[in-house]
Amino acid sequence: MEQLAFYLKENFPFSAYVSVALYEKPSKREGWIKSELAFDVDAKDLPVKPCGCGEGQVCERCLEEARRVVMLLSDVLSSDLGLRDLHFSYSGRGFHLRVLDESVSKLEQNERAQLVSYVTGGVVPTDLAFVLGYSRVFREFCVRTLEHLPEEKLREVFPRLAKKIQEKKAEVLEALRLGRGEEIKGLVGREERLLEFLARLNSGWVDGKVTVDVKRILRLPSTLHSGVSMKCLYIRDIENFSLDQAVPRFVLEGGKG
């Protein structure tokens, strides 16, 4: 660690990253042994934004939404998938959730792709009404997605139904929470298409390509995201994380001056 700190201080790299993979020969990235399971929630790419930010834009509300999504993911990973060794970092523009449990470290791309679908509610379940398990995950993400879904986005897919869905949103959300598919059908009709649409949006809460890539590199916590002048930060308490912790001293001092 000291050597690394010394190297960074001496060389001022533009960015510093750490691999999710463990190799036999790390310098050559050869002899893959295992990989962390990583989830990347990028605030600028959220499928639905609560604040009205456009694509690629980020505000504090987007970041707060990203933090809530990461907390939801961590809940699913521990309660459903039984994973315990979860670590969070603020990446500068979003959050990384890194799972170090040995039981998932050898999983390959296909299994990781299935995990993304599970933890984001990216597939419509065969039975919506299970109290626990995947149905619960699906319902929770659908509620999150539909809550902030603007009417324009609905209109793109459901030109005739969008207005009705918007008007009955509160009832639809309640039916979703309770897993009452028939009730949703009664409210807006064509509930299957609505659920499929929400599932598609749900899968966008996480950048799936990061998760399935067993050789991905992620920004190194404690280094600077030079694109946005924020610190990439290891987070010990995700529930009470505040963005202020990630503002570098030179920015604060600059602000004072």
Next chain:
Amino acid sequence: MFPFREYAAVLDFFSPEAKELVRSSPAFTSLPQEVLDRAVGRLLWKTGSEMVVSFSPEEVRKEVLSFFLMCQALASVSYPYSREVRLAGEKTEEVVRYRLYHLFKGYESPCLEVIRRYLRVGELGELGRIPREDLFRIRNSSLREAGILLPPESVPPQHQPRYFLPWTDLAPLLRVGRVQLTDLYLVEGRAVVTPYQLWDLFSGLMGLKCEEYVASLYERFSERKPPEVLVKVGERISSLLPPPEVELGARFPRGRLRKEFFPPCVKRALAGVGSGGRNYAITVLLTSFLSHARLPPPGRVVTRIRDLPEGFSVMKEEIIPLIFEAAERCHPPLFGDQPQEKANVYYHLGFGMTTDPRPEDSGKSKWYSPPNCRKVSSSAPFLCTPDEWCREIKNPLTYYYKRLRLEGRRDGVPKGDAGGEKEVLPGGVEQA
């Protein structure tokens, strides 16, 4: 316990009991006709009585031997994950599932003992509280999977939730898409299942192991010719199979080589190599690999390209251009200073030493199979830069078939690659 220890082998063909039975039996070349016929016929079994094995040590031995004979025979005339091999996997799955159904009532404990060698199954009572309504729903989905719609009072016990197992034990089935994580009921890292669902999971695992075993045999046979008896049994099996509903190409497109699934050594050879390695890369590796990847055996031993449908035209119009282009990319270009290597390429394709092959020349020389990885790494170490897929395979062709099977079927990666800061680093590493 089963009446005798070896009976476990009829549920798990890869168990120590099964291996011991094979070790203590005569060689495949001297097996009785009854076993040869059973190896052929087992792919057509339909009824329960055909699948069940009585508690007779001799019957168990015949069953195990016929299974291994079927696998070896298929590997000698087919290729990994071919139609024949998939059918063998599916049939093995069906047979094991039926046997579990048949045995479970009287022999639940020894059946679970066999299952626990692969899946860490526990009794549901040990798991924390699961909502009652969820247990009913698990029961209903088990019934649905079995195609049964009965009133609750007559639900057979195999559809009542009884067990749990760590979902990570199902990784092999998740990898090939035989199980969807979102179809499982997961609590605290465990999947809650009914006996029926447990049979399904275990038999799926056995089907998969069967396919993988044939793939490993294929690699072995690419080093040495399979015995005649295996080839004969293999050809009998292939001739019994119903014609494919869809042309083989639907799964492994005959009309198209998927270069993205080529192993690193072949990709390197395709990109052209330096002097000293050109002959091996182009004439030995690329020629054999491309021809066999593009023209897989159709369930019988094919030693001549002209015996394959459109084999000659495919060779001339698709395979040769790829080989010659790669030769041109070598530095210096291979045929510039070694024009005779063109004839050598045709020689390796089985057309004898010629630069202008005709269909009737096919068979004048041997059509070479791709060398095994061990051979590539010793003869041309500069080509061998293994990636993580290489860990489990021993032949470049198996690499290709395996990736075609696993990645070819994946419906893309979940959405969300809009990250603006991603860039590809050397070696294909991406950052987030």
